[in-house]
Amino acid sequence: MKGFDFDFLKISVTDVVDIVLVALLIYYVYTLIRNTLAVNLLVGMFIITVFYWVVKGLHMELLTTIIEKFMSVGIIALIVIFHPEIRRFLLMIGKNAFLQKNKAWWGYLFGRKEIERNNLTRIKPIIDACKTMKKTRTGALIVFVKFYDEQFFANSCEVVDAKISKRLLESIFQKNSPLHDGAVVISENKIKSASCILPLTDNDQLPSQFGLRHRAGIGVSETTDAVAVIISEETGEISYAKQGRVRMNVSFGELEKLLNKDF
Numbered sequence: 001m002k003g004f005d006f007d008f009l010k011i012s013v014t015d016v017v018d019i020v021l022v023a024l025l026i027y028y029v030y031t032l033i034r035n036t037l038a039v040n041l042l043v044g045m046f047i048i049t050v051f052y053w054v055v056k057g058l059h060m061e062l063l064t065t066i067i068e069k070f071m072s073v074g075i076i077a078l079i080v081i082f083h084p085e086i087r088r089f090l091l092m093i094g095k096n097a098f099l100q101k102n103k104a105w106w107g108y109l110f111g112r113k114e115i116e117r118n119n120l121t122r123i124k125p126i127i128d129a130c131k132t133m134k135k136t137r138t139g140a141l142i143v144f145v146k147f148y149d150e151q152f153f154a155n156s157c158e159v160v161d162a163k164i165s166k167r168l169l170e171s172i173f174q175k176n177s178p179l180h181d182g183a184v185v186i187s188e189n190k191i192k193s194a195s196c197i198l199p200l201t202d203n204d205q206l207p208s209q210f211g212l213r214h215r216a217g218i219g220v221s222e223t224t225d226a227v228a229v230i231i232s233e234e235t236g237e238i239s240y241a242k243q244g245r246v247r248m249n250v251s252f253g254e255l256e257k258l259l260n261k262d263f
């Protein structure tokens with residue numbers, strides 16, 4: 001295919017498409033591993049690679065051979081280490097997440113008003129349930145997941161798979177309910193599961209009043225793409241966790257905006 005030709009540099013249209021695709025790939029890999037341990041592993045691998053180039057350049061035969069041997073089994077190690085990220089990446093592609101995630105596309109294709117109206121109908125029962133639970137000081141942890149990874153949640157949850165409703169959310173978190181302990185997971189417009197045990201964050205910079213419920217909400221937002229709404233049983237205060245960071249004392253107006261954006 002013909003393209004630009006600067007004597008020393010020939011760029012065809014295919015090259016441009018190639019570069020754009022690689023840039024997109026890097027971007028999506030970055031969004032998948034951002035705020036996860038995988039970032040540290042990636043940095044570690046980068047340092048080893050640079051070190052390898054240096055020792056090879058200096059003709060340090062012994063070190064070069066050791067690192068080469070280490071790297072030759074590296075691909076298997078990579079698959080094992082990045083297994084959760086690879087799973088999520090494939091799930092993301094499988095569920096056509098690129099389009100779903102980019103609401104601008106849906107807005108462009110189907111009209112922004114329609115999207116906002118649909119979002120509000122989805123979110124309203126959740127906000128209403130939060131209002132009641134705040135008033136009654138009912139502790140709750142609601143997690144919103146874009147790509148529901150059955151394997152991740154299956155082992156630690158009770159499957160619900162029901163339509164989102166205010167009364168269902170309230171009854172799950174009621175003190176006497178057998179499902180009240182743990183988190184509710186909402187995904188694909190459904191209450192997918194309840195009573196989920198989530199990974200706790202080991203962030204030691206969190207406010208001292210944050211107990212296990214808050215730590216679980218922040219933990220799941222660190223390790224997955226989930227966002228979490230946490231209602232404190234002690235204070236009724238609502239917190240919002242995303243990418244390992246937490247916003248405290250969120251108003252209902254803010255909550256609506258945040259969920260509209262992230263859910």
Ligand SMILES: Nc1ncnc2c1ncn2[C@@H]1O[C@H](COP(=O)(O)OP(=O)(O)OP(=O)(O)O)[C@@H](O)[C@H]1O
Nearest residue numbers: 139181182197198210211212213214216232233234
């Ligand atoms: N790993 C976990 N995953 C999900 N939920 C959990 C987990 N560990 C504890 N919880 C929930 O947190 C509740 C205990 O909350 P705790 O009092 O420690 O939290 P807190 O952050 O101080 O919140 P609160 O302000 O409501 O007291 C448990 O009853 C359970 O429902």
